[in-house]
Amino acid sequence: MKHTSSKLAIALACLCSTVSMQPIAQAEEQTEQAPHVSINTDPYPSTYTPISGKPTVITNVTILDGVGSRIENGMVYFADGKIVAVGETVDYPNDAVVIDGKGKWVTPGIIDNHSHLGVYPTPSVGSTSDGNEMTSPVTPGVWAEHSVWPQDPGFGRALAGGVTSLQILPGSANLFGGRSVVLKNVPSRTMQDMKFPDAPYGMKMACGENPKRVYGKKGGPMTRMGNVKGYRQAWSDAQNYMREWEKYEADYEAGKNPKAPKRNLDLETMAGVLSGDIRVHMHCYRADEMTVMMDMMKEFDYQIAAFHHAVEGYKIADKLAENNVCASMWADWWGFKLEAYDGIRENIPVVHAANACAIVHSDDELGIQRLNQEAAKAWSDGKRASIDISMEEAWQWLSANPAKSLGIFDKTGSIEAGKNADLVLWTGNPFSTYTKAEQVFVDGGKAYELGNPESWPLSDFEVGQVGEGDVK
Amino acid sequence: MKRLLSLAIATALSSTVMSTSVLAENIAIVGGKVITQTKQGTLESGTVLIKDGAIEKVSSGTDVPSGYTKVDASGKVVTPGFVGALTSLGLVEVASWAGEVDSSASSTKVSTTGAALDVTYAINPDSTLIDVSRIEGVTSAATTIANTDLMFHGQGAVIGLDDDADILKDKAFMVVNMDGASADSHGGSRAVLWVTLEALIDEVASTKKIPSLTSGWDGMNARADIKALKGVLKGDIPLFIEADRAADIRQVLAFKKRHPDIRIVLLHGVEAWRVADQLAKANIPVILDPQLNLPGNFEQLGATLHNAERLEKAGVKVAIGMETHNIRLAAQHAGNAVANGLSYEGGIASLTSVPAMILGVDDQVGSLAPGKRADVVIWSGDPLEVTEAAEQVYIEGEAIEMSSRQTKLRDRYMALKDVSAGKTSHYVKPQ
Numbered sequence: 066m067k068h069t070s071s072k073l074a075i076a077l078a079c080l081c082s083t084v085s086m087q088p089i090a091q092a093e094e095q096t097e098q099a100p101h102v103s104i105n106t107d108p109y110p111s112t113y114t115p116i117s118g119k120p121t122v123i124t125n126v127t128i129l130d131g132v133g134s135r136i137e138n139g140m141v142y143f144a145d146g147k148i149v150a151v152g153e154t155v156d157y158p159n160d161a162v163v164i165d166g167k168g169k170w171v172t173p174g175i176i177d178n179h180s181h182l183g184v185y186p187t188p189s190v191g192s193t194s195d196g197n198e199m200t201s202p203v204t205p206g207v208w209a210e211h212s213v214w215p216q217d218p219g220f221g222r223a224l225a226g227g228v229t230s231l232q233i234l235p236g237s238a239n240l241f242g243g244r245s246v247v248l249k250n251v252p253s254r255t256m257q258d259m260k261f262p263d264a265p266y267g268m269k270m271a272c273g274e275n276p277k278r279v280y281g282k283k284g285g286p287m288t289r290m291g292n293v294k295g296y297r298q299a300w301s302d303a304q305n306y307m308r309e310w311e312k313y314e315a316d317y318e319a320g321k322n323p324k325a326p327k328r329n330l331d332l333e334t335m336a337g338v339l340s341g342d343i344r345v346h347m348h349c350y351r352a353d354e355m356t357v358m359m360d361m362m363k364e365f366d367y368q369i370a371a372f373h374h375a376v377e378g379y380k381i382a383d384k385l386a387e388n389n390v391c392a393s394m395w396a397d398w399w400g401f402k403l404e405a406y407d408g409i410r411e412n413i414p415v416v417h418a419a420n421a422c423a424i425v426h427s428d429d430e431l432g433i434q435r436l437n438q439e440a441a442k443a444w445s446d447g448k449r450a451s452i453d454i455s456m457e458e459a460w461q462w463l464s465a466n467p468a469k470s471l472g473i474f475d476k477t478g479s480i481e482a483g484k485n486a487d488l489v490l491w492t493g494n495p496f497s498t499y500t501k502a503e504q505v506f507v508d509g510g511k512a513y514e515l516g517n518p519e520s521w522p523l524s525d526f527e528v529g530q531v532g533e534g535d536v537k
Numbered sequence: 538m539k540r541l542l543s544l545a546i547a548t549a550l551s552s553t554v555m556s557t558s559v560l561a562e563n564i565a566i567v568g569g570k571v572i573t574q575t576k577q578g579t580l581e582s583g584t585v586l587i588k589d590g591a592i593e594k595v596s597s598g599t600d601v602p603s604g605y606t607k608v609d610a611s612g613k614v615v616t617p618g619f620v621g622a623l624t625s626l627g628l629v630e631v632a633s634w635a636g637e638v639d640s641s642a643s644s645t646k647v648s649t650t651g652a653a654l655d656v657t658y659a660i661n662p663d664s665t666l667i668d669v670s671r672i673e674g675v676t677s678a679a680t681t682i683a684n685t686d687l688m689f690h691g692q693g694a695v696i697g698l699d700d701d702a703d704i705l706k707d708k709a710f711m712v713v714n715m716d717g718a719s720a721d722s723h724g725g726s727r728a729v730l731w732v733t734l735e736a737l738i739d740e741v742a743s744t745k746k747i748p749s750l751t752s753g754w755d756g757m758n759a760r761a762d763i764k765a766l767k768g769v770l771k772g773d774i775p776l777f778i779e780a781d782r783a784a785d786i787r788q789v790l791a792f793k794k795r796h797p798d799i800r801i802v803l804l805h806g807v808e809a810w811r812v813a814d815q816l817a818k819a820n821i822p823v824i825l826d827p828q829l830n831l832p833g834n835f836e837q838l839g840a841t842l843h844n845a846e847r848l849e850k851a852g853v854k855v856a857i858g859m860e861t862h863n864i865r866l867a868a869q870h871a872g873n874a875v876a877n878g879l880s881y882e883g884g885i886a887s888l889t890s891v892p893a894m895i896l897g898v899d900d901q902v903g904s905l906a907p908g909k910r911a912d913v914v915i916w917s918g919d920p921l922e923v924t925e926a927a928e929q930v931y932i933e934g935e936a937i938e939m940s941s942r943q944t945k946l947r948d949r950y951m952a953l954k955d956v957s958a959g960k961t962s963h964y965v966k967p968q
Contacts, residue, residue, distance in 0.1 A: 187831040187832050187833050187834075188832055188833060188834045188835065188837075189833050189834065190834060218831055218832060219831060222830060222831060274633075274634065278634060379947070379950050380950050397863060397865075397866070398863070399669075399862060399863075399943070400630075400631060400632065400666065400862040401631075401632045401633055401862060402631060402632065402633040402634060402635060403631050403634070403635035406631055406635075407946055408943065409943045409944075409946050409947045410943065410947075411947050411951075415947075415950070415951065430831055431828050431829070431830075431831070434828075434830075435873070438869065438873075438923045441923045441924050442869075442923050442924070444924070445923070445924035445925075445926070446926075449926060450947060450951065496923070496924055497922060497923070497924070498869060498872035498873060498875075498876055498921055498922050498923045499872070499875070499876045499922075500876075501876065526832065527832065527838070530832070530838045531783070531808070531811075531838040531839040532832070532838050532839040532840065532841065535839070535841050535843075536841060536842070536843055537830045537840075537841055537842060
């Protein structure tokens, strides 16, 4: 992401030397270079600032650190937005806020890598339906962040469910649906105020039924083979586009005065994928289709970060592991269409047991409020099928693995010293129907507290309406 | 196919069946915590006797008369089979774009208002959804047309989730949608929608004799609709009125006052808690999804997870379970209602005795009372807890095979792990 600004610096340097330092006669002999054209890769930058928090220690608490360990009667100390220490006992200053976690559990904040909050918000009406640019099957140039409505009441409900970060994706009508954005789940006036600092962009792609259903009678694709042709042609175009820019850069550096290629916002996003800056999140249900997609990613030399829904992930768990592609799944949704007909309750644990990266996702404004229960169902279903996974290992599905798929695991997704203090204190074992998030911390600031109605998020939409201030 | 040879049962039930003797007609489920949904309440350690497909007796303690196959349920929880309060089971295989969908219907000459539609003709006992649902404890369900622009969604039925999908009750209920979406498709305004409903009802009431097929008739209802709606007017077929907005629910209450003979159930009822006292007074029960806590539209601004709790406190009967493919998740939904203030008893009742009562099949299912159909579930623990599961389900006194197309797919692919041992090919044939 930084390379363009450094090229801009080089360009400016070139310009300076041409204008001010060369003798005029010499300059006339050369072709004068036009200003270098460079592209700002971050034109809608994050303005996120954390909620201020006090240095806090949670004591006597059961800790799932999110990377496979469990500490009974442990302690977590966080300050200045970061986790400082975690263990059976930790040092903390006398003036730290102490929360007695007796009988309670603490986990990393939940990260949902598949949400449409803000782009398909509630109220769910035509006026707010901003998630699918169903005007052409190839629209990687649209950005979900330009549709996100931060007043979606769903954000606050998800926060009450312990969700601290989430990826907002465009819908799945298109082969290339557009860019996603990763948000911090804090009540904000603007999308930019929620934008996760330095999180890479994602790009949504979709397999199967949706594109062919939407475009079958609108010029295509109308078949799965048509889908694949559509992807491959677009990738080829993106390769060509990259070559044009590479030639421009090379010519410019050679002192020539090339004309910059015309910007193409669709191909620009795809070029971002091919250069490794943007991560592919691909809606795909069927095992055979996912396998074709993994061949295609090799053909065009990019990486799929995650298949989303992956209802048949269990059929190709070994291949997912081999190709280092995560699978983002529901616990038990099935049958609403034929490509979801082979859903099984053990999908998530089977994928995990094959050493692939398994993720629990919601794709739903209700499901996102209880992703811990989704993980609990998958965990127990696995157990009954003799796939023995500990709770501490299973929590990777909710925090570490989604963070990895989003490229933010260096910052969040586990309770480890140095990570962002994105934490949930649960009233009890979060693998239970009856447990609730009691306190939710984002970057060490308390964003939600079950027992404190003052902390319950209230969106503008709900102000002055029936239900304002009610317990949700 | 699904009914078992007795030999197979002993192995299939390894976790719950201690006896290895051949299963007799008479079964004693012994030692479990029995939630009866009768005056007997919950027995911490009880015995359920099943004879000839029916509940014979429920008692405290573990004494079993001779002649019963003993099933050890100690440490487990025993409940009546769950009754799906509102589904389209048996009417739909794959909802979108693939087929076997009898849960959608459109207007014909024969039925202009939809009242005459009868789902009993459409039920497919081989639907894979039946196995998927019953192995998780759902043993019977209300089933109805779900998607239609017709005013009435036809005559729903209650089916057993046995191999034949027995009809426990036909013409069991009729759904009519009185929310904003329905107003949109019936004249664009509630001002049209309610007048339409009243006019249709009025036409039925004033048609003393249903016109014969050969005589002229240009009523709003088709002849067959008149016949079906007669049952609604008499109170034989309860009318399930769908509405969310408190103002719309008040219209439902006013409708009940105008037509005291019509039995009314409120469906969906996102803002029902706001008129809980009036619903209790009018004796109108509610079928709801307790998870709905978002303002999905301007009719649901009062949505809260505490809807079920507040209705129960006011004395309204609450049923939970509005899904089809995943009606099995009704238990989780009820659990979340309990986590948000519904009583535990009310949570179990919302899945058993209340839907049975609402659907008029409480003489057959929904509780563990002598004479009722022996639809019984042995759970690994608290059925409302997401980590617990149905270990053995009995329908009409028979232990069902605890498998579905899903468990078979699972087993087939889990067996692939053994390929390296040269054990199997891609196609794993059933043993």
